[in-house]
Amino acid sequence: MSESCCTTDGSCSTSGSTATATAVAETTATTYRVSGMSCGHCRTAITRSVGALDGVLSVEVDIAGGLVTVTTGGEPDDTAVAAAIDDAGYELTGRA
Structure with a gap:
C-alpha cells in the first residue's frame, strides 16, 4: 500500500520537499498590416x-490603423495567418 499525502482530517501533508514544475509558454505578439x-x-x-x-x-484589430496584432504561443505561422485573413475577406499586406 502506498502512502498518501492526505491526512485523516482532509488536510494535505507531505514528508520532505516536493518540487512542482510549471511550464510557461513563451508568447509572441506580431502586428500585421491588413487592407480592406x-x-x-x-x-x-x-x-x-x-x-x-x-x-x-x-x-486585436485596429480598424483605423489597418493593423491586426496576433499573440501566439511561440512564433506565428505567417502563412496560416495570411490565409485566415484572406478567408475572412481581407488582405494581409505584410508585418507592421
Whole structure:
C-alpha cells in the first residue's frame, strides 16, 4: 500500500520537499498590416478567423490603423495567418 499525502482530517501533508514544475509558454505578439477593414464586422470576421488557428492566444484589430496584432504561443505561422485573413475577406499586406 502506498502512502498518501492526505491526512485523516482532509488536510494535505507531505514528508520532505516536493518540487512542482510549471511550464510557461513563451508568447509572441506580431502586428500585421491588413487592407480592406472598415467596420465592426471586419473586426469580428478577422478575430474569428485568425483566432481559430492553432497556437493563437489572442487577436486585436485596429480598424483605423489597418493593423491586426496576433499573440501566439511561440512564433506565428505567417502563412496560416495570411490565409485566415484572406478567408475572412481581407488582405494581409505584410508585418507592421
